[in-house]
Amino acid sequence: MMSEANTPPLPDSHATDTELSVLEALWRFGESTIRALTDELYPGGGAARYATVQKLLERLEAKGFVGRRRAGRVGLFRATVDRGALIRGRLQATADRLCGGALSPLLTQLVEAADARALSADDIASLRSLVDRLSDSEEAP
Template identity: 45%
Template structure:
């Protein structure tokens, strides 16, 4: 399950799989390209093949047109990327990431209250 080396183009494929339920390669191509032709289809297949090799996508071959499902969730993906960042920049410590996010704009009041609740929910004993 090699999330780290998922390409930008591959990620576009993944996102469609996350949003749709067991799409075929044609469904994915239709979601990613305005105009789908044979070579675009082949591109999608190639990206799917690589995603499968990286263990991020599974394939159901029962139907003529294979149906694809994610073996890695959007949350898994995010988690992995965040960890990679922490490893690279802060020797694995994730606290700097949290504080940076909390300090950045874009958190609504509602979000902040949700975060407080989340902290209390995850570690109630420390309340």
């Protein structure tokens, strides 16, 4: 009972690398027109590149990563997910495919992967506070 739907929904679709570059631009510049995005991603790009960006936005919208509104006759596009949501979506997808949905194996492997490379003291501290929080809610349900 409960313990669901209290976190915003995670993206279930996959954003392509190219689609991701459009999202990155939207994150950097906020709500933008196709024209502005095209100029950013393909400087000097003509009508063809413009249409490419248009199609990428259309697909991103279908996947729920992007929303649009109209300002006069032109469309304004904005990202409807932030980078963190995208990351969490991919993490969850990895967990679903490789760990039956469980997240803790990911934590284990993440720490292992980071072992050689440095994890900052801040990272470790945030991990520790997670463990403390989890322990608390475990003892006092």
